Amino acid sequence: MRQLVKPLARRPMLPLLVLLQVAVASAMACNIAFLLARQLTPLMTSDGIGDPSHLLLAYNIVARGKPFSYAETQAVEASLKAIPGARLVSTMPMLPMVSLTSANADVNRPGHTTKANAALYLGDHVMRTLRLRIVAGRDFLPEEHSLVGGGMGFHSAGPVIINRALARRLFPTGTAVGGHIVIDSKQVPQGRTVVGVVANLARNDLDQSDSGNDCAMFFPDLPRHWPVTGFAIRTEGHDSSLLKKVREHVEGVLAGRLFTRMGVAPYAQIRAQAQAPYRSAVWLLSGLSVVVLLISLAGIMGMTGYWVQQRTHTIGVRRALGARVAQIRREIQLENLLVVGAGLVLGVVAAEGLNLWLMQHYEVPRMPWTYLPVGAAVLLVLGQLAALAPAIRASRVPPVVATRAM
């Protein structure tokens, strides 16, 4: 150990620069990786929609003036059902992957303190139109569909179907089906009864789900009056004329009632659009991490290379005195390990500091500690790789160098 540290300490500038570089690189790499993972969550979370290529969404249907009545939306639904090729139609004020209108609320079990923020969907026969996969319990019964006034039915009793993420959060042990949940801590005696659990159902406010929150639920109810609505249409074929027909039917029934131009698109396209900002952020951040790592690699390589070259004579003497090729190589690698390791100690502190600073200024959550050892391991390997070429060059210094004059 002593003969390792001594030459480093005698000419400390280059080792110190390597150390500093490793510290900055690891602090940046950990935080960039953390930001990247957050952007990745909405892309990786399954939306739960079965057979997405046969689903159309009609969205951004905004009432001019008086909100749409239930009768109006039912008329649209009936008209859409009459389109040949449309198999199922659901009126859904909130649609998956459409963030124009979204609703969410804090949910807990009566008498329990564990709360979860869940996105809410409303609509009739949502399960069949979206083809959600049920993993426990049952779908809503036809007689369970009802109308709610003056809100979204947060505070009325009735059934609810929740996704597995919410079930795990609120019912960590035991089964969720048959349990009760209370929304917004309002005093409805038993709250809503969970009748079913679906495997997946994505939130429609994707910016919430990037913090790892993927809880969602849906009610069988529809509001009496609602200013913005949408329709999910399960289709038979891929006929592109369906899009035009859907628009004609909605605009026909709601003639003079629409405030802005409505949107109609295949679900897959809407999903791609909603995910596009996340996808591009992932590319950008991945590119940045690669640049950070490449720069560190080149820097460590260049500096170690010089460091070795500077000591060619010493190495020659040591070879002449009997040090083996492998020994010299191992020494250079070990030296690198020492310097990079010291840099990483500083880097861990810097990474935490940077995370704290980001938390204060940019609403970034706390970075899980697991990022630190993983980041450190990556940089240790990187350092060893960078030292490989100089180490091999050092080990090839012939002992005859020692005999050359100083």
Added chain:
Amino acid sequence: MLTYYLSLAWQRAIKGPWITGLIVLTMAVGIAACMTALTVSRALSGEPLPGVSEHLYIASVDACADPTCSSSNRSKPSLLGLDDAREVVDKAPVRVAAAVAQAQVTLSTSDDQRGGVSERGLIAYGRPLALLGLPMRLGRGWTAAEEASAAPVMVIDVWLARQLFGQADVLGRTVTIGGHGFRVIGVSAPRTPRIQFLDVARNNDITGVAQHFYLPVTAALAAGIGPTDSGICAGGTSRKTFGSTMLAHCVWLNVWARVPDVSARDRYARWWRAFVIDHQHDGRYDNKTPGRLYRASRWTKLNNVVPPQVGMNTLIAFGLLALCMINVAGLLAARFLRRQGDIGVRRALGAPRQSIFAQHVIESLGLGLIAGLLGWPLTWLGLWIVRMQPVGYADRAHMHPATFAWLLGMAALVGVTVGIMPAWRMCLLSPALQIKRT
């Protein structure tokens, strides 16, 4: 001397082209990343409407005390009901004030074949044109008498005049909105704010939205024209309406005032606080938030009009530059130290430490400037990448002539900074030892 040092540097540069390339490229990458981030963040910071918005203040209060008020999570509370807004505009101790709400309407002319154009504009009480410092090209704004009598008059901007009538001289002509005719009494210059600050609750845009028409509120409501949305309404989301005049239970207008100096601002702020406290005592306003005034640029910040991602990207870019600079400092030190024999000879022949220092700093300055030149296309590439992103400010990522000056300045600064430590190290070499070693 300078040319001599530069020629020495050049000789060294071409002798080790790989390491020279690595040094220059690393610096260029760091500089380009920073320039890209700075170009974007400069385009999105500063005054929303230079020359005007410095003096504009919005009155902020939570004017809906009812527990059933629908919440709006994007913006800070600032909306008022019509009667309160009128009172503030009329009685506040400021010269120019207006209550405004954005509307989206379809406008047409009598001989329009296309079915009209759908555009955004403002429904206003008070003097919106004077407030926004909009020069009138033709005609005038509406008078208090016209407003009180709900006279169907409006002001449009030149752009909309050309859209509707094909020309700018449209005084006295009639524009139809929702079946009601409005007489054009003024044509204003078109203006788009750099950053959105008017009605941030009804706009998700980051860069400013042009308001193409101005309607007096009484006439607008009489003709059934309401704001884009009804703002925050008692009775929950189900009371929310779009483009309607059912606004009795809603707060939906922002009051902006033009305040020329600090003392006028303080007077207005005191008056506004007192006004809010009065209404809190009545139980009409929420008790928790005091009445405050916010300057336009502060208001855009508070409402996160520019996404925090922009600031974070700048931070990451500066981190990358720091990394590149440490890296280059090391590479330069290694490069300089390889020639310590030459320096020893020069020192022994009488060269003072200063000139050794100067030589090396000049070399690294030269490398920095080359990196700046290389950083030019890289910055262009970086801005192109930003333009490809699906973000609301993508169209602002453009290079300006000033960017180039900034780039070169930054390159020179980076070049000198990274050179200081290695150059200092070279000064410390003692002449005799170096000669012996060679």
